[in-house]
Amino acid sequence: MSERSAAGxxxxxxxxxxxxLASIVEExxxxxxxxxxxxxxxxxxDCTAGLFDAAGHMSAQAEQASPVHLGSLIGVVSAVLxxxxxxxxxxGDTFISNDPYSGGGSHLPDMVLVSPIFVxxxxxxxxxxxxxxxxxxxxxxAHIFQEGLRIPPVKLISRGETNEDIFQLVLTNCQVPxxxxxxxxxxxxxxxxxVTRYVELAGRYGRQRLMDMTAALLDYTERRTRAxxxxxxxxxxxxxxxxxxxxLDEELELKIRVAVSGSEVTxxxxxxxAQVRASVNMVWTALYATVYYAIKTLVDPDVPxxxxxxxxxxxxxxxxxIVNCVAPAAVNGRTETCQRVVxxxxxxxxxxxxxxxxxxxxxxxxxxxxxxxDTSTGNYFVYxxxxxxxxxxxxTKDGMDGVQVHVTNTSNLPVESxxxxxxxxxxxxxxxQDSGGAGQWRGGMGIRRTVRVEEQDVQFWLDTSxxxxxxxxxxxxxxxxxxxxxxxxxxxxxxxxxTILQPGDRASIITAGAGGYGPPEQRPRELVExxxxxxxxxxxTARTVYQLDV
Numbered sequence: 001m002s003e004r005s006a007a008g009x010x011x012x013x014x015x016x017x018x019x020x021l022a023s024i025v026e027e028x029x030x031x032x033x034x035x036x037x038x039x040x041x042x043x044x045x046d047c048t049a050g051l052f053d054a055a056g057h058m059s060a061q062a063e064q065a066s067p068v069h070l071g072s073l074i075g076v077v078s079a080v081l082x083x084x085x086x087x088x089x090x091x092g093d094t095f096i097s098n099d100p101y102s103g104g105g106s107h108l109p110d111m112v113l114v115s116p117i118f119v120x121x122x123x124x125x126x127x128x129x130x131x132x133x134x135x136x137x138x139x140x141x142a143h144i145f146q147e148g149l150r151i152p153p154v155k156l157i158s159r160g161e162t163n164e165d166i167f168q169l170v171l172t173n174c175q176v177p178x179x180x181x182x183x184x185x186x187x188x189x190x191x192x193x194x195v196t197r198y199v200e201l202a203g204r205y206g207r208q209r210l211m212d213m214t215a216a217l218l219d220y221t222e223r224r225t226r227a228x229x230x231x232x233x234x235x236x237x238x239x240x241x242x243x244x245x246x247x248l249d250e251e252l253e254l255k256i257r258v259a260v261s262g263s264e265v266t267x268x269x270x271x272x273x274a275q276v277r278a279s280v281n282m283v284w285t286a287l288y289a290t291v292y293y294a295i296k297t298l299v300d301p302d303v304p305x306x307x308x309x310x311x312x313x314x315x316x317x318x319x320x321x322i323v324n325c326v327a328p329a330a331v332n333g334r335t336e337t338c339q340r341v342v343x344x345x346x347x348x349x350x351x352x353x354x355x356x357x358x359x360x361x362x363x364x365x366x367x368x369x370x371x372x373x374d375t376s377t378g379n380y381f382v383y384x385x386x387x388x389x390x391x392x393x394x395x396t397k398d399g400m401d402g403v404q405v406h407v408t409n410t411s412n413l414p415v416e417s418x419x420x421x422x423x424x425x426x427x428x429x430x431x432x433q434d435s436g437g438a439g440q441w442r443g444g445m446g447i448r449r450t451v452r453v454e455e456q457d458v459q460f461w462l463d464t465s466x467x468x469x470x471x472x473x474x475x476x477x478x479x480x481x482x483x484x485x486x487x488x489x490x491x492x493x494x495x496x497x498x499t500i501l502q503p504g505d506r507a508s509i510i511t512a513g514a515g516g517y518g519p520p521e522q523r524p525r526e527l528v529e530x531x532x533x534x535x536x537x538x539x540x541t542a543r544t545v546y547q548l549d550v
Contacts, residue, residue, distance in 0.1 A: 037179050046134070093159065245278065267315050370451065393444070434537055440516070486508040
């Protein structure tokens with residue numbers, strides 16, 4: 001017989017229920033990926049799934065998801081409940097939303113579908129999933145009104161019947177409506193599966209018992225998180241970093257103060273620049289999702305992903321700033337700033353938990369957008385991809401090369417798929433030699449991806465960062481190389497991230513490397529020799545930085 005707590009909670013059953021909820025969200029995510037039509041979802045897995053209790057507290061989030069996507073989920077249930085009274089929410093309903101300012105989202109391409117789950121006629125939980133609909137190309141980013149269609153929480157499905165008027169309104173505002181229709185159907189299928197699985201789980205254990213065990217799971221996560229925070233020495237830790245993006249003429253200075261006291265941590269981001277007339281502003285949901293991710297990586301990467309993790313964490317950020325913007329600030333590129341907030345947190349706490357942090361990773365969510373008309377089909381196309389870069393070196397290991405880092409987590413789009421679906425050709429896809437910062441443990445390398453366009457008047461848009469500043473190293477490690485974009489001769493220059501390409505024009509996107517960890521002179525000679533043999537570093541770097549006689 002299992003040992004029970006004084007409150008009558010069976011810890012083994014809590015673990016079983018927690019695993020079952022995690023299984024449901026993972027199955028949701030896989031259903032969405034396998035049923036989706038667009039390459040951004042079926043290949044790059046730019047989506048996520050989650051379960052929430054009746055009040056909107058997160059019970060589980062799919063682990064394969066991008067952490068920043070939590071920002072488009074954590075506010076959606078409360079947004080629905082604010083807009084609809086309980087007696088207007090029925091079994092078989094599904095709500096659609098994407099608006100950062102009225103729908104709980106964090107940027108407009110992330111369309112959220114959320115469905116209530118009824119057990120024994122009572123609202124018991126919510127199933128929600130998000131898919132990034134790579135559709136809104138060739139748009140401005142001065143303010144939110146340029147960035148796409150804003151959707152407050154509205155019923156897309158009412159008692160099992162599709163509201164075709166709402167559906168057509170959304171599709172009419174899309175450039176590639178046939179993709180959107182198919183992807184929305186995949187999202188609906190994922191939510192239907194989650195409702196079925198949750199109701200089955202409630203049938204096995206009983207509604208009230210399932211709710212009690214879910215609440216106990218959140219309490220367990222909170223206790224575990226607090227215990228981990230207590231392992232960080234009490235004190236105040238500060239850090240400052242530079243932030244640039246193609247839309248801004250000047251770099252901004254971002255700051256953080258982290259206060260650790262016992263089992264609680266407070267992150268003060270109030271002293272940051274005002275929101276900007278560019279796409280890189282963060283709404284509070286994006287900020288909270290980023291902070292929760294960053295703290296989890298430092299205190300306990302294996303702690304369950306639910307609202308219990310959030311309870312010991314206090315976030316302070318002034319409204320109207322780049323990290324906590326207000327309407328009508330543009331937010332499409334908010335992930336660039338999210339990545340830098342992770343760097344701030346890791347940089348601040350590096351002196352306290354040196355063995356847990358990494359040097360700065362590539363510091364960007366390098367998004368490339370190519371859009372135009374495909375003359376072979378007569379249809380518009382929108383190709384979106386976020387390209388990985390270097391991952392920061394660690395206390396005992398090199399950084400990883402050419403990967404998505406921190407709050408992203410999407411896959412690359414295979415060349416074969418890209419060239420099949422779009423009038424584009426990949427001429428180079430490779431790691432960049434010498435881009436990882438030197439150190440006892442070297443930083444990861446960035447990526448070079450060269451794209452040749454085959455159609456006229458192709459709109460090219462680049463979202464990235466770390467073009468002016470370099471990802472920093474730790475404890476004597478060197479910086480990674482900055483990012484850049486190179487165009488073929490004769491192509492129009494990129495201005496504020498945008499240009500128009502013609503047939504035969506090439507755009508080479510070079511992502512940033514990552515910082516090294518520890519002094520280069522402490523790197524074992526055999527590793528330097530292997531780096532040289534693998535063309536990770538050049539002969540010059542081997543001689544001048546690592547003092548290797550070659």
